[in-house]
Amino acid sequence: MLPFQTRELITLPTLEKLSAVREALSAAGISSTVKIHGAVRGVERARTGSFGLPPGSGYTYAVYVRKQDYDRGRSVLGSVLRNL
Numbered sequence: 225m226l227p228f229q230t231r232e233l234i235t236l237p238t239l240e241k242l243s244a245v246r247e248a249l250s251a252a253g254i255s256s257t258v259k260i261h262g263a264v265r266g267v268e269r270a271r272t273g274s275f276g277l278p279p280g281s282g283y284t285y286a287v288y289v290r291k292q293d294y295d296r297g298r299s300v301l302g303s304v305l306r307n308l
Contacts, residue, residue, distance in 0.1 A: 230257065230288040233297045241308060242285040248304040254293045259286045 233256070236242045242258065249256045261284045289297045 229290055231291050231294045233287045233289050233294065234301060235261075236285045236287065239285070241305075242287070244308060245287055245301065245304055248300050249287075249289065249297060252296065252300045254289055254297050254300065256297075257288045259288065260284075261286065 234245065236245065246256060246258070262282060
């Protein structure tokens with residue numbers, strides 16, 4: 225998918241939710257891509273620490289779909305997120 229042909233569908237905080245959303249989109253025949261954003265930089269982590277935080281909590285996951293699949297993707301999301 226080319227960047228100008230995609231639209232961000234949702235940003236998720238956990239890998240489990242990302243997995244559920246991607247499986248549902250795939251089952252509906254909608255291709256998707258994921259961009260991982262680091263929420264905590266190394267300098268900030270060194271200053272404030274990360275003790276007690278679950279592994280992977282420093283990332284967010286943005287799911288992108290083709291612009292023509294955006295509306296179908298939103299309807300798939302509604303049912304998936306209700307069940308989580």
